[in-house]
Amino acid sequence: MSRLPAMARAALIALLVGALPAVHGCARSRESGAARPRRVALAYIAPHELINQVVRGFREGLAEQFPGGGCQIYERHANGDLAQLSPTINALIAQRPDLMATITTPASQVALKNLPAGIPLCFLAVTDPVGAGLVESLERPGRATGVSDLAPFASILRFVRDTLPKARRIGLPYNPEEQPAVFGKNRLEELAPRYGFQLEARAVVSRDDLDVVVRKLAQNNDCLLIGTDNAMFEAAPQIVKIAREYRKPVFAGDSTSVKAGAVGGVTVNYYEVGKIGAAIAARILRGEKPSNIPVYTMPEGFIELNLASAERVGIRFDPEVVKKAKTIYR
Structure with missing residues (x-):
């Protein structure tokens, strides 16, 4: 898929991420302050061309934000079975991630229900976050925030x-x-x-x-x-x-x-959905609250x-x- 022009994409991601240094923000433990890679869980229902584009953008985005192995991503999917979403997400929760990322509405809804209060949620490719019950509003989302792939x-x-x-x-x-x-x-x-x-x-x-x-x-x-x-x-x-x-x-x-x-x-450019989601995830990993990060809606397409x-x-x-x-x- 075609991507946003390089300069425009760089400016957007810089705006989303802010000026905090990438490596130090990622490599510090929330609990003890000791240096260690951040753990990011990534869940979705099944591989699909669009989802694969989101995954690639998300992984590449986090690698750019936190070079040198500053983040570890634990990725699981439910093999296309909605009934397996909850066990899949619970298995990731057991890894004690610093952040949970989910792709599409069903996975995000299950994650928000299952996640303990201490693990923030960054959702990707959710069409209607308000209607899906994931956020209170796009501007002040609450426990979760992320990227909407609202179609033009x-x-x-x-x-x-x-x-x-x-x-x-x-x-x-x-x-x-x-x-x-x-x-x-x-x-x-x-x-x-x-x-x-x-x-x-x-x-x-x-x-x-x-x-x-x-x-x-x-x-x-x-x-x-x-x-x-x-x-x-x-x-x-x-x-x-x-x-x-x-x-x-x-x-x-x-x-x-x-x-x-x-x-x-x-x-919609789904690679960019993942890339922008990584920028939002980076802000959360550096300590910002999801409630203070507005949901990003993709442009006209x-x-x-x-x-x-x-x-x-x-x-x-x-x-x-x-x-x-x-x-x-x-």
Whole structure:
């Protein structure tokens, strides 16, 4: 994925981290004052391309902040099983970390519930921290803080409108059991009329439902959209395959779906989610309280295109749009 310009990224992270020296801040024990590496626990539900980008950014960010082994990261995942999230996080708590970092909403919710009061939480890639019950507000979060990957919904709808000027209906498959997915659905329903769209959202309650739901949406709508929905991210190849049978384009707000065959979208840079999360984690490790660190929300995002997929459904992007795209799959 494309990253923020180097100077802009450096300035942002410097602002987040502040001027305190990196190595000394990380290598001092909270309990005794003796020098030792800080211990950071990192938990998530399962490896996935987007999560892997967050992990890479987080690890590289902490390595930059605390060079020379100043931080040790204990990383575990739940092998895709929600029921295993709590035991996974408890196993990390047993390592007595100085900070717990979690990726996505479900892992963050379980961690906040399970963590003892002395271990702060830095969450990464959480769409709606307030709605998920993780923070009291974005400005004064409370026990936990971190990075929101709130999708640029308005920019996504504007991109669909610019690509399909005559389109009137958008189909949205979503997982009703995922808080970020429901949040995204509600936000898209609110915004769609402003761009001349009617949104048809249909719940996918199981893997067996996916084929039927997507076919119905493809029949009824001008295009499909993959929203802020981990289950639909994973199902993107199947959604694209079905939509192509009806010669309907799929748009997305994440890079993996565009890579998997969505024609394009406006996406969040998940490597930067991890990198900025590392900067916030560094501030906590140096002694700042999470309640004093506002939740960081990612900026507007950037355009990604899949030209091969677009051609298969009869779409040719304006050359100016192609020039603006940060990532192009051919």
